[in-house]
Amino acid sequence: MIHDVIxxxxxxxxxxxxxxxxxxxxxxxxNTLILSALSIALAFPVSILLALARLSKWRLLRWPVTALVxxxxxxPLLMLILWSYxxxxxWTGADVPSFVTMLTTLVVYQGAFLSEVVRAxxxxxxxxxxxxxxxxxxxxxxxxxxxxxxxxxxxMIPSIISTFVSTIKDTTLGYVINVPDLTFAASQVNNQLLTxxxxxxxxxxxxxxxxCWSLTHVANLVxxxxxxxxxxxxxxxxxxxxxxxxxxxxx
Amino acid sequence: MNGFDLSAILRNPEYTxxxxxxxxxxxxxxxxSWLLAMILALLLLCIRFSPxxxxxxxxxxxxxxxxxxxxxxxxxxxYFGIFTLLPAGLTSWLAAHNAEAIFAVIGLGLxxxxxxxxxxxxxxxSVSPGQMEAAKALxxxxxxxxxxxxxxxxxxxxxxxxxxxxVSLFKNSSLAIVIGASxxxxxxxxxxxxxxxxxxxxxxxxxxYLFFSLLIMGAGAYLSMRAxxxxxxxx
Numbered sequence: 001m002i003h004d005v006i007x008x009x010x011x012x013x014x015x016x017x018x019x020x021x022x023x024x025x026x027x028x029x030x031n032t033l034i035l036s037a038l039s040i041a042l043a044f045p046v047s048i049l050l051a052l053a054r055l056s057k058w059r060l061l062r063w064p065v066t067a068l069v070x071x072x073x074x075x076p077l078l079m080l081i082l083w084s085y086x087x088x089x090x091w092t093g094a095d096v097p098s099f100v101t102m103l104t105t106l107v108v109y110q111g112a113f114l115s116e117v118v119r120a121x122x123x124x125x126x127x128x129x130x131x132x133x134x135x136x137x138x139x140x141x142x143x144x145x146x147x148x149x150x151x152x153x154x155x156m157i158p159s160i161i162s163t164f165v166s167t168i169k170d171t172t173l174g175y176v177i178n179v180p181d182l183t184f185a186a187s188q189v190n191n192q193l194l195t196x197x198x199x200x201x202x203x204x205x206x207x208x209x210x211x212c213w214s215l216t217h218v219a220n221l222v223x224x225x226x227x228x229x230x231x232x233x234x235x236x237x238x239x240x241x242x243x244x245x246x247x248x249x250x251x
Numbered sequence: 252m253n254g255f256d257l258s259a260i261l262r263n264p265e266y267t268x269x270x271x272x273x274x275x276x277x278x279x280x281x282x283x284s285w286l287l288a289m290i291l292a293l294l295l296l297c298i299r300f301s302p303x304x305x306x307x308x309x310x311x312x313x314x315x316x317x318x319x320x321x322x323x324x325x326x327x328x329x330y331f332g333i334f335t336l337l338p339a340g341l342t343s344w345l346a347a348h349n350a351e352a353i354f355a356v357i358g359l360g361l362x363x364x365x366x367x368x369x370x371x372x373x374x375x376x377s378v379s380p381g382q383m384e385a386a387k388a389l390x391x392x393x394x395x396x397x398x399x400x401x402x403x404x405x406x407x408x409x410x411x412x413x414x415x416x417x418v419s420l421f422k423n424s425s426l427a428i429v430i431g432a433s434x435x436x437x438x439x440x441x442x443x444x445x446x447x448x449x450x451x452x453x454x455x456x457x458x459x460y461l462f463f464s465l466l467i468m469g470a471g472a473y474l475s476m477r478a479x480x481x482x483x484x485x486x
Contacts, residue, residue: 074418074464075457076425078436083457086449169321176429183324190331198332205320205328212319 004199012189016207019180025097027180029207035099035174035181036167039106043167044160046107047114052144054119065115072112077173081105085177102174110167117159121152155230158223165215169208182207257451266442266452273438274459280355280424280434285417287360292367299372310368317365323426326358330430355427355434359420366416374409375401407478414471418464425460435459 009016019027026034053065072080084105089096125148133143172183186204190197260266295313298306317325334342334354345353378401386396425436439456443449 070465071457071461074422074461074468076422076436076460078425078428079439079453079457079460082436082440083453086453165319172321172323173426175323183321183327187327198328198336201324201328201332205324208321208324209316209319213315216319 001199004196005203008189008193008196008199008203012185015189016182016185016203019185025099025180028185029182031099031179032168032171032181032183033211035103035106035171035179036164039103039110039171040160040164040167042103042107043110043114046111047118048149050111050115051118051122054115055122069112069115072109077105077109077170078176080109081173081177084108098174098177098179101177102171102179106167106170109170110163113166114160114163117156117163118152121156121159122148124155125152155226157226158219161215161219161222165212165219168212168215172208255451256448257455259448260442260446260451260455263446266446269438269442270435270455270459273433273435276352276432276437277421277424277434280352280359280427280432281421283352283356284358284360284363284424285420287356288363288367288420291360291364292371295364295368296371296375299368300375314365314369317362318369322359322362322423323429325362326355326426326430329358330354349432351427351430351432354430355424355432358430359423359427363416363420363423367413370409370412370416371405373412374407375405377408378404407475410471410475410478414468414475417471418467421464421467422460 015028017028018030019025021027021030025031050065050069053061054069056062081102084101085098088101088104129147129151130140130143133147134140138147171179171181174181175183175187178184183204186200190200193200295310299310330351334345334350337345382400382404383396386400387393391400424434427434428436428440431437435456439452442452446452
């Protein structure tokens with residue numbers, strides 16, 4: 001059992017790490033991480049815009065975005081992946097690699113989820129900050145840009161890391177449309193070996209566990225630090241609780 | 252292919268029966284894994300609150316594994332991995348009894364139990380220890396204090412995350428397509444392959460999922476209102 005696992009790692013570590021890279025598309029763990037990082041980097045600005053739209057006083061802005069957030073929260077990611085798999089090539093009129101399809105889906109999906117986090121962060125800050133900023137002569141956009149967002153986003157760093165973790169877990173669904181990520185590489189290994197499925201998927205689970213566990217650990221450390229810092233800033237009073245703990249996604 | 256036409260699917264008895272079968276299967280998986288998860292979560296909670304130090308660590312490890320490994324990978328490990336390690340008799344029995352659905356229920360249920368038990372635990376921990384002392388001072392025993400004082404408040408606190416996670420369990424039931432269970436997403440794909448009306452059938456699938464998710468959210472909101480009319484009226 002252990003011997004099989006070690007033998008598989010020795011034979012296939014390169015495939016699991018970078019896929020068939022020099023001879024084919026980049027894949028494996030490297031691709032999983034690139035895909036997750038890219039989608040969170042792109043989803044972040046989207047989520048701020050969505051959150052601002054949801055907090056806006058114009059209904060025309062608030063309602064469609066609220067509907068979008070509810071739809072993305074109520075529909076399985078798999079269904080959204082199928083939609084992009086169908087729609088993205090139709091709209092762009094080109095043969096889009098599955099990586100891009102998956103990236104588009106994740107940006108929309110995580111954008112909607114992160115927007116809830118951002119919104120909760122802004123709401124948790126309280127209205128006093130906005131009032132004070134307005135009293136000092138900031139416009140509402142300026143107050144948002146210079147007073148509210150910097151504080152809210154700083155408080156949200158742990159939640160953003162948790163969202164990154166769930167994005168890594170979400171990328172596994174790319175398997176359905178053959179995105180060459182870690183899960184895909186593992187199933188390739190499984191198809192070559194045929195006889196040791198448990199060992200292969202065990203390695204897969206361990207790798208995901210190691211990555212996600214360490215990132216969650218980092219998130220917890222950062223959260224403790226931020227809480228302590230805020231407690232110090234407000235003179236030992238109760239720290240502002242950011243109720244923006246990662247909302248509900250958990251694939 | 253001609254224009255948008257929902258009735259081409261909805262009026263076709265073959266397609267509708269496929270979709271209905273898919274919905275049925277999705278609910279079998281959903282309800283099965285929900286029940287399994289809830290029972291296991293209560294069990295994990297009991298172990299966590301028992302004085303055994305080893306038990307606490309074991310539950311923490313269980314929760315950590317199920318929260319940090321993608322659900323899809325857990326399902327694959329169950330269906331492609333553990334399934335093949337079982338004794339031959341059990342394997343053939345499972346294969347004859349819709350093994351895909353059984354493993355979907357096991358995989359999703361075990362995974363969800365970790366989330367449910369954490370929700371319940373944080374709900375119970377947010378009940379102040381003074382409540383237990385007060386209940387004991389009023390003559391309640393441990394069990395009766397738990398039953399009448401601590402649990403009602405703890406479960407009420409735990410309701411919002413429990414509802415959120417119940418909705419995500421429903422959505423995660425779509426992952427069972429990867430191990431070949433014939434649930435709703437599978438039915439959608441199948442109808443798509445037969446009818447070539449991708450847009451229409453995806454729309455139907457999306458609306459169905461959305462409808463049931465919102466239904467679960469609504470039921471949850473109703474439950475929390477019943478559990479705590481005062482606080483719900485305030486917010």
